[in-house]
Amino acid sequence: MNYLKYACEYKRTLEQVFQEYRRPDEDEEHEGGGGDPFAAKLMEVMELLHGNLEAKSRLYKDPSLSSIFLMNNGRYMLQKIRGSPEINAVVGEVWSRKRSTDLRQYHKNYQRETWSRVLNLLRDDGVITVKGHVQKQVLKDRFKHFNAAMDEIQRTQGSWVVSDEQLQSELRVSIAAVIVPAYRSFLGRFSQHFSAGRQTEKYVKLSGEDLEAIIEELFDGNAVSMPRRRT
Known part of the structure; x- marks a missing residue:
């Protein structure tokens, strides 16, 4: 150029x-x-x-x-x-x-490849709630899979570098705008179905603020594993 x-x-x-x-x-x-x-x-x-x-x-x-x-x-x-x-x-x-x-289009492709599967974990698609009753094991699996997905994204994409600050900001904002509200809603609806204390700590490892912080650290080239945070 x-x-x-x-x-x-x-x-x-x-x-x-x-x-x-x-x-x-x-x-x-x-x-x-x-x-x-x-x-x-x-x-x-x-x-x-x-x-x-x-x-x-x-x-x-x-x-x-x-x-x-x-x-x-x-x-x-x-x-x-x-x-x-x-x-x-x-x-x-x-x-x-x-x-x-x-x-x-590249941006849309990235969102689809990385975050669509994460978003799907936060949807009640008729499997978590059946006839008005929450399926506890299914709910546990959803939280486990969500935590594992976020850990993988943080470890891999945290090492990726987007050097242009505007592009970096656009990516983070677009991710947070989709994932954070969906996760907050999921937490508000289902977190109370776990017993307070150790069971909650086992499955609910991230608060909405924790998720925002993880997204803000992406694309800096500093990969770290997801800390075991507490809500």
Whole structure:
């Protein structure tokens, strides 16, 4: 991206070079369109770079990490474009909007891969409450699976790095907005079904504030296991 930025500073000279050494097939492509050969070359490089990043993202076995990789690099590319009047003038707003749409999709993919399964644990889908009665063992299993899922996320995703502070904040806010209210509601509805004391401590390991704190520590690159907190 830095090389492309510098290339744009020599746009007029490079336009002359590409005009002089344009291939016959390129003449056909731009015939009647007054096409800019330098802009065409730059857009070709941008598309190759984008395709290369998507190919590299598929090397990650974890789909969530793949989405984080694409978000990190996609945000970097957009920042470079919007921070340089020269390259922004060549690339154009349409391309930038397209990449912004891609970024939103990567974000949705990450949310789906990581947090949808966590959210599903906090739903009473007719299994926890049957004919008005809470199934105690099912409830215990839900809390156990939720605690295990949060522990795994904290250990793995806590080691991931999102260097752009705005992107890091957007991720944390979007996660908290979905998970924290659902968990608070789940706690309010079901935590009283455990006996006070050791049984509650065994299954209800996180308060709403604890969950918020865990989310705030994600993407800093400092992985830690979930402390055995008390509500």
